[in-house]
Every structure is written in C-alpha cells, then in structure tokens.
Amino acid sequence: MRRIQDLAIDPARLYASLQALGKVGSYRDARSGLDGVCRLALTEADGAGRRHVVAAMRELGLDVRVDRIGNVYGRRAGTADVEPVLIGSHIDSVPTAGIFDGCLGVIGGLEVLRALDDAGVRTRRPLVVAFFTDEEGCRFGTDMLGSAVATGRIPLEVAYALTDSEGVVLEDALAAIGFRGEARERVDPPAAFLECHIEQGPLLRARDLDLGVVSGVQSISWHEVTIVGKSAHAGTTPMDLRHDAGVAAARINLGLRELIASGRFGQLRATMGAIRPTPNLVNIVPGVCVCTVDLRNPDDALMRAAEAEVLALYERVAATEGVELSWRQTARTDTVPFAEAVRERVAAAASAQALSHAPIVSGAGHDAQEFARLCPTGMIFVPGENDGISHNPRELSTVAQCANGVNTLLRVALDLAETP
Amino acid sequence: MRRIQDLAIDPARLYASLQALGKVGSYRDARSGLDGVCRLALTEADGAGRRHVVAAMRELGLDVRVDRIGNVYGRRAGTADVEPVLIGSHIDSVPTAGIFDGCLGVIGGLEVLRALDDAGVRTRRPLVVAFFTDEEGCRFGTDMLGSAVATGRIPLEVAYALTDSEGVVLEDALAAIGFRGEARERVDPPAAFLECHIEQGPLLRARDLDLGVVSGVQSISWHEVTIVGKSAHAGTTPMDLRHDAGVAAARINLGLRELIASGRFGQLRATMGAIRPTPNLVNIVPGVCVCTVDLRNPDDALMRAAEAEVLALYERVAATEGVELSWRQTARTDTVPFAEAVRERVAAAASAQALSHAPIVSGAGHDAQEFARLCPTGMIFVPGENDGISHNPRELSTVAQCANGVNTLLRVALDLAETP
Numbered sequence: 001m002r003r004i005q006d007l008a009i010d011p012a013r014l015y016a017s018l019q020a021l022g023k024v025g026s027y028r029d030a031r032s033g034l035d036g037v038c039r040l041a042l043t044e045a046d047g048a049g050r051r052h053v054v055a056a057m058r059e060l061g062l063d064v065r066v067d068r069i070g071n072v073y074g075r076r077a078g079t080a081d082v083e084p085v086l087i088g089s090h091i092d093s094v095p096t097a098g099i100f101d102g103c104l105g106v107i108g109g110l111e112v113l114r115a116l117d118d119a120g121v122r123t124r125r126p127l128v129v130a131f132f133t134d135e136e137g138c139r140f141g142t143d144m145l146g147s148a149v150a151t152g153r154i155p156l157e158v159a160y161a162l163t164d165s166e167g168v169v170l171e172d173a174l175a176a177i178g179f180r181g182e183a184r185e186r187v188d189p190p191a192a193f194l195e196c197h198i199e200q201g202p203l204l205r206a207r208d209l210d211l212g213v214v215s216g217v218q219s220i221s222w223h224e225v226t227i228v229g230k231s232a233h234a235g236t237t238p239m240d241l242r243h244d245a246g247v248a249a250a251r252i253n254l255g256l257r258e259l260i261a262s263g264r265f266g267q268l269r270a271t272m273g274a275i276r277p278t279p280n281l282v283n284i285v286p287g288v289c290v291c292t293v294d295l296r297n298p299d300d301a302l303m304r305a306a307e308a309e310v311l312a313l314y315e316r317v318a319a320t321e322g323v324e325l326s327w328r329q330t331a332r333t334d335t336v337p338f339a340e341a342v343r344e345r346v347a348a349a350a351s352a353q354a355l356s357h358a359p360i361v362s363g364a365g366h367d368a369q370e371f372a373r374l375c376p377t378g379m380i381f382v383p384g385e386n387d388g389i390s391h392n393p394r395e396l397s398t399v400a401q402c403a404n405g406v407n408t409l410l411r412v413a414l415d416l417a418e419t420p
Numbered sequence: 421m422r423r424i425q426d427l428a429i430d431p432a433r434l435y436a437s438l439q440a441l442g443k444v445g446s447y448r449d450a451r452s453g454l455d456g457v458c459r460l461a462l463t464e465a466d467g468a469g470r471r472h473v474v475a476a477m478r479e480l481g482l483d484v485r486v487d488r489i490g491n492v493y494g495r496r497a498g499t500a501d502v503e504p505v506l507i508g509s510h511i512d513s514v515p516t517a518g519i520f521d522g523c524l525g526v527i528g529g530l531e532v533l534r535a536l537d538d539a540g541v542r543t544r545r546p547l548v549v550a551f552f553t554d555e556e557g558c559r560f561g562t563d564m565l566g567s568a569v570a571t572g573r574i575p576l577e578v579a580y581a582l583t584d585s586e587g588v589v590l591e592d593a594l595a596a597i598g599f600r601g602e603a604r605e606r607v608d609p610p611a612a613f614l615e616c617h618i619e620q621g622p623l624l625r626a627r628d629l630d631l632g633v634v635s636g637v638q639s640i641s642w643h644e645v646t647i648v649g650k651s652a653h654a655g656t657t658p659m660d661l662r663h664d665a666g667v668a669a670a671r672i673n674l675g676l677r678e679l680i681a682s683g684r685f686g687q688l689r690a691t692m693g694a695i696r697p698t699p700n701l702v703n704i705v706p707g708v709c710v711c712t713v714d715l716r717n718p719d720d721a722l723m724r725a726a727e728a729e730v731l732a733l734y735e736r737v738a739a740t741e742g743v744e745l746s747w748r749q750t751a752r753t754d755t756v757p758f759a760e761a762v763r764e765r766v767a768a769a770a771s772a773q774a775l776s777h778a779p780i781v782s783g784a785g786h787d788a789q790e791f792a793r794l795c796p797t798g799m800i801f802v803p804g805e806n807d808g809i810s811h812n813p814r815e816l817s818t819v820a821q822c823a824n825g826v827n828t829l830l831r832v833a834l835d836l837a838e839t840p
Contacts, residue, residue, distance in 0.1 A: 031648070031708075095699050096651060096707075138701050201656035220655065222702055228451075231516060233810045234691035234714045235640065236621035236783030239680050241807060246692055247677065250670035257667065260659050271654035273702045275666055275695050275709075279515050281558050282642055282693045282712040282750070284811050287516075288451075289695075292702040294654045330702070363656030387661060390653045391704050 011403035022099030036393030041092040041134035047177030066181025069149040070133040084126035086190040090135030098395025108406035123417035147370035193371035196409040200390035204383035212360035212381030217369040218298040222331035229323040231287025245289035248321040255313040265306040269296040336369040342378030349411035431823035442519025449813040456813030461512040461554035467597030486601030489569040490553040504546035506610035510555030518815025528826035543837035567790035613791035616829040620810035624803035632780035632801030637789040638718040642751035649743040651707025665709035668741040675733040685726040689716040756789040762798030769831035
C-alpha cells in the first residue's frame with residue numbers, strides 16, 4: 001500500500017463536482033447577478049440533488065442505503081468487517097444559498113473515496129459517506145433533523161409529523177420525492193464521524209489560517225414568538241389606543257441588540273430572522289405578528305443567562321405595548337465539545353501538510369454535533385472569502401481552500417480507518 | 421308632496437340590506453369567532469358584491485351606468501334635467517373588514533331612494549347613488565382610485581397599469597370580473613356630493629354624539645421603504661459585521677413612535693403596517709426589508725414638517741445600520757375642507773331630528789375628498805362601538821346609529837335636490 005503522504009485528492013475534480021451539484025436547483029440572484037442555490041429540504045430541487053449524489057455514489061461502486069427519514073449512506077467495504085468511519089454532511093440548502101455549505105462535506109467525502117480508488121488503497125475499516133435530511137431546518141422548523149433522528153435525539157414519528165408553512169407534512173414530502181427509504185433510521189455507532197465544512201464566518205480568513213480545527217459547536221436556542229395585539233385603522237385610531245404587534249416585534253428586535261451591547265453575555269449572537277405581521281397592509285395597524293429569535297453562545301451558562309433575559313424582554317414589551325405574547329422553543333442545543341483524539345488527528349494531519357491551523361468554535365449547528373453523542377467526532381473548517389459570508393450566493397471558498405480541507409479529511413479518515 | 425319631516429327611512433330594512441351585502445365575501449375570523457368580510461378590490465368576491473348592489477339598483481328602477489374604471493352609477497330621474505345630487509361611497513374592503521365601511525354610504529343611498537319611492541316623492545334634481553372602484557387601495561397600492569379617476573386626479577391609463585403583489589394588471593382584473601365598463605370615466609360636476617360613512621374611530625362614541633358633521637379629511641402620506649442590507653448566517657456572522665435590514669425597519673418603526681411622543685407634530689398618526697423581510701427565515705440575517713409608513717395629520721404644515729423628520733429618520737437609520745434605503749411615495753393628499761353650505765345643511769338636518777352632533781375631522785381618506793374638487797361636498801359620520809374599531813370583524817354600528825346617519829342623508833339630499 002502507498003504511504004499516506006503520497007496520497008492526495010484531485011483539487012480540480014473536487015471543485016468541478018461541487019460546481020456540478022451547485023447547478024441543481026440553481027437560480028440567478030437578481031441583486032448580485034450571481035448564481036445561487038435553492039434546494040430547500042424535500043422539495044423537487046432537493047430530490048434532484050439527492051439523485052445527483054446517489055448517482056455519484058453508485059459510480060464509485062458504493063453500497064447505497066436510504067433510511068426511513070431519507071438519510072442516504074454510501075458504503076465502501078473495508079478489509080475487516082468492523083464499525084466504519086462515517087464521513088457526512090448535508091446537501092439541502094437555505095433558499096438563498098451558495099454551493100459549498102454542506103455539499104463540501106459530502107462531495108469531499110466522495111472525492112476521498114475516489115482518491116483511494118485511484119491509489120488502489122483498501123482501508124481496514126469500511127468508509128461510509130452520508131448526507132442527512134433537512135440540516136438547515138428552514139422549511140420544517142427543526143435543523144439537523146435527519147442526523148438527530150439517526151442518532152436518537154428526535155423520534156421518527158415526531159419528524160414525520162412536522163409540517164411546513166403551507167401545511168405540507170414532512171412524511172408526505174419525503175415520499176413525494178421518493179426518499180422515504182426502507183432502512184432502519186437509527187444508525188449503529190460508527191468508529192468515528194468526520195465532517196469537513198466551510199466556516200461560514202470571517203475568522204479563519206481574517207487570521208490568514210488554512211484550516212480550523214473545530215473544538216465544538218456553540219449552544220443554539222430558537223424561539224417562535226407570537227404577538228397578539230389589535231388590528232385597527234391606521235388613519236383613525238389614536239396612537240394611545242393602539243396595540244401594535246409590529247411595534248412590539250420591533251421592540252424585541254432592538255432589545256436583542258441591547259443585550260448584545262451590554263456585553264454581559266460573552267459571545268452571544270441574536271437574530272430576528274423572520275417577521276410576519278398580519279394583515280401586513282399599509283393602512284392597518286398589525287393585529288398579530290409572528291417572529292423568530294435565534295440565539296447562539298459558545299458558553300452554556302451565558303446562554304442560559306441570555307435566555308432568561310430574553311424572556312424578561314418579552315414580558316416588558318408585552319406590558320409596554322399592551323399585547324399578548326406567547327413563544328415556543330423550536331430548537332435548543334447545548335454546546336457540543338468534539339473528541340480530543342479526533343481534534344489531535346486533524347491538527348496533526350494539517351501540520352503534516354504544512355497548513356496553518358487553529359482551534360475554532362463552530363458558530364453554526366452541524367450534523368457532526370448529533371453524532372458526537374454516539375462516537376468520537378470531529379470537524380474540519382475551511383475558510384471563506386467575502387468575510388466568510390454564507391447562506392448567500394456570494395459564499396465562496398477557493399479551489400485551494402477546499403482542497404486543503406478535503407486532503408486533511410482524507411488523511412484523518414485513513415488514520416482512523418486503520419486504527420483498531 | 422309630503423313634508424320633509426314626515427319622511428323617514430326604514431331602519432330594519434337598511435340594516436338587513438347591510439347584512440345581506442356583508443354575506444358576500446364573508447369569512448369566519450378564527451381569533452374572534454366573528455364573521456368578517458374580505459372583498460379586496462377587483463377580486464371575484466368584489467365582483468359578486470358589485471353584482472349584488474347592481475341588482476338592488478335595477479330593482480329600484482335606476483338607470484345603471486358602469487364606467488371604464490369600474491365605477492357604478494345608478495340614476496333616479498328628477499323633474500328637471502339638471503345636475504344631479506350624487507350620493508356615493510365604496511363596497512370594496514380590506515382583507516379583514518366589517519360590513520359597514522363604505523357599504524353604509526352605498527346601501528344607505530339606496531335606502532334613501534327606497535324611502536322616496538315609498539313616499540311617492542319625486543325630486544327636482546336627479547339623485548344618483550354610486551360606488552367607486554378600489555377605495556381601500558390595499559391590493560393595487562393607491563386608495564380612492566375610482567373616484568380619483570372619475571374626478572381627474574389620476575389618468576385612466578395610469579390606473580389601468582397598476583399591478584398587485586402577484587403582478588396582476590388592474591385593467592385585466594377589471595375585465596376578469598366583468599366591470600371594465602363602456603361609459604366615459606370622467607364625471608360631469610354634480611350639484612353636490614354626499615357620503616354617509618362610519619367614523620372608524622372612537623371620538624363620537626366617547627363623546628356620546630349621535631352624528632359627526634365632517635369638516636374635512638386629514639392629510640395622508642404613504643411611503644414604501646426598501647432597505648437593502650446584507651443577508652448572512654445568523655450563527656456565524658459577528659454582530660459588528662451585520663447589516664440587518666430587519667433591525668433597520670425596527671428602528672424606523674420605533675423612530676415613528678418617538679416623533680409622536682415628541683408632540684411636535686400635532687395630531688400626527690404614524691403606522692408601519694407592512695413589514696416584509698427577505699428571506700424571512702429564522703437563521704438568516706434579513707438582507708432586504710420592504711416596509712410601509714402611513715402618516716396622517718389634520719394640519720398640512722405639521723404634516724410637511726413630520727414628513728421632513730421621517731426622511732431624516734431614514735437617513736439616520738441607514739447610517740446606523742450600514743444599509744441602503746430608498747423610498748417612494750405611494751399616496752399623498754393634503755387636508756381637504758368640505759363645503760360650508762353642505763356642513764350647515766347636515767348640522768341643521770341633525771338638529772331638526774334632535775340628534776346630538778359636532779364637527780369632526782376625518783381620520784381616514786374617503787371618496788368624498790376627491791369630489792370636493794368638483795362640487796360642494798359633505799360627509800356624515802356615524803359612531804361605532806368597540807372604540808370605533810374598523811378594518812376588523814369587530815367593526816359595529818347599531819341599527820339606531822346607522823338609521824340616524826341615513827335619515828340625515830335623506831334630509832340633506834332632499835334639501836339639495838330641491839335647491840335651484
């Protein structure tokens with residue numbers, strides 16, 4: 001067998017494969033003039049993307065398995081019939097995405113297998129490349145859904161019953177695109193889980209680092225807030241008789257900014273991403289407003305403190321505007337630390353290639369955090385241009401940046417696949 | 421001919437007619453459990469409402485004319501062939517309406533003619549009852565559209581070219597419901613114009629008045645504001661690198677409240693009724709937000725001062741959040757004073773019935789303000805229960821409140837119809 005340092009992936013082939021998948025569900029962004037990707041989970045576009053990747057898996061001769069929640073696993077046999085090394089991420093997207101988010105980990109995993117085929121390398125442990133259903137959570141409101149079901153955090157029937165804003169039931173959407181598989185959804189604990197992903201932030205690029213060795217994922221808390229005021233005529237209703245649900249949402253939005261400005265919650269990030277007033281017309285005081293709050297924090301204690309402050313903010317705003325306010329938790333995860341053993345291997349593999357690297361906390365949620373419950377897990381972050389902008393057609397990592405990440409994925413996967 | 425004080429409308433018949441029209445395009449409001457009305461301009465429901473009223477006009481033997489913008493006029497001949505007295509309002513509605521807004525003026529006008537028929541009264545001047553297209557402006561963005569076209573403020577081709585949020589062209593929508601008429605859209609100046617309408621506010625009821633003698637309509641200014649920031653990942657984008665279009669909209673919304681609180685702009689009312697962020701998803705910083713600002717003021721000078729302050733607010737917010745902000749004026753009218761001669765007749769007719777009344781400024785725009793350019797014009801306001809709530813299924817004026825308004829409409833119309 002060739003020595004590990006002689007093995008390498010083909011950067012041009014990797015990038016071409018990313019671009020090919022990026023053409024599925026692509027659209028022309030009017031504002032920027034760039035091509036973006038819209039493959040919302042379980043839409044026809046997602047189905048087309050899934051068929052595209054499954055075809056690539058079959059070309060590599062992988063044993064393809066689709067489970068009941070629509071997760072897809074492609075298995076390359078090892079010399080021993082033992083727990084595999086699992087390489088995975090997602091190919092669903094937000095409505096305004098680039099071509100790298102998630103796809104780099106899946107297409108990169110397939111490129112690792114291609115490189116091994118080219119070199120005639122067989123590993124001791126099987127290698128499995130997987131993509132998981134609805135990681136983004138944009139359509140059905142729960143992110144990391146497929147990996148959460150596979151690892152047992154969310155029961156299958158709960159996932160099946162989720163509905164989108166049009167009332168479409170997730171199980172029906174899965175069946176409609178032909179990906180409600182037969183295989184058992186719970187996955188047997190693999191030997192290790194690896195995910196290569198773009199940083200989706202500015203830090204690596206700003207510090208001129210080639211790679212980030214992900215130490216863990218920050219805590220995430222999502223609220224859906226429903227504000228009920230009183231819709232009324234904009235021209236005739238005196239200001240002091242109003243109960244404006246839109247104004248209440250605005251107070252919450254700016255209240256979140258004040259929490260950040262207070263500096264009392266460390267690296268807290270807070271976003272009101274969705275704002276949906278009713279009836280949403282120029283001359284009617286909004287009677288109802290549904291909005292979302294997204295909180296992130298790399299420190300669990302500071303996250304809990306911030307959540308308490310946010311609930312107090314809700315109460316203050318409801319009292320100030322004379323509105324009824326209710327909220328429900330649509331996502332909540334504590335910080336997830338990744339395995340020391342995997343982090344050391346990632347750092348070693350990067351150093352062996354003379355790549356500059358540093359530990360970094362993931363700002364986003366990833367499928368890897370679900371697998372961290374089951375097995376030693378690690379992530380490799382690739383820097384992005386344009387301040388690491390993501391969920392946007394301007395999302396961009398270069399050929400070299402992607403190749404560094406996937407070559408490191410190759411080395412760590414091989415390392416772990418040979419480990420007894 | 422019977423003496424005027426012996427003439428009266430039939431309150432029960434009036435109210436039953438209002439309720440019958442209110443069944444057209446009705447829906448069950450989930451929150452209140454009440455029946456609401458949704459007859460957005462030029463929808464199928466509006467078409468059905470129009471056919472309902474046209475049938476009532478034909479039953480009264482009126483000569484029905486539909487003009488090119490879809491305004492409908494029903495004419496009752498006079499003994500002399502002179503300019504008619506025109507009684508009019510609208511039957512289109514906001515999406516969450518009650519049964520009184522606009523309809524009281526149209527159904528009330530027809531009840532006036534029924535009362536005259538019952539009494540065998542023929543007037544010297546013809547009496548015309550009309551309803552005008554898209555008074556609400558909710559769907560095509562321009563309110564008082566039909567009356568503005570009839571009185572020459574808006575050219576027909578400009579009105580025809582308006583589009584709704586789905587891109588439907590107004591002229592096509594008119595044709596689709598069969599109300600793109602043949603008659604010339606410009607109306608010959610009538611002898612006078614009268615409109616009986618609910619107050620849509622709390623003042624008359626709070627002061628226990630039977631009627632409001634409308635002195636004029638306050639100034640109205642509508643802006644559509646487009647904010648362009650930068651959409652980005654909610655979990656990974658540091659707060660200090662954000663350009664959040666939703667936060668900018670929130671700052672404008674609360675900035676409007678501060679203008680009100682300053683007390684520097686008299687009776688200014690300000691509303692952000694529509695807020696439309698893009699992509700409007702929990703985990704993405706809004707990159708674009710389109711919102712509306714509705715300003716009202718009974719004082720033209722204070723309105724101009726408030727508008728200047730609002731533009732300064734836009735600039736401050738754009739600078740604070742690092743976003744691009746553009747706006748367009750979607751409606752703008754100065755205050756409209758009504759004719760002294762008509763106001764005196766309304767007050768006299770109310771007093772003759774021992775009804776308590778007072779002058780009142782209209783908070784909302786009305787078709788009457790368009791006719792004030794053409795001829796002596798006046799309005800009669802009827803109080804409403806529930807703080808005069810309107811644009812809401814809880815909108816309610818009692819049988820007696822409606823009858824007082826329409827009996828006064830009858831007396832003033834007769835008075836003006838006999839005036840040389």
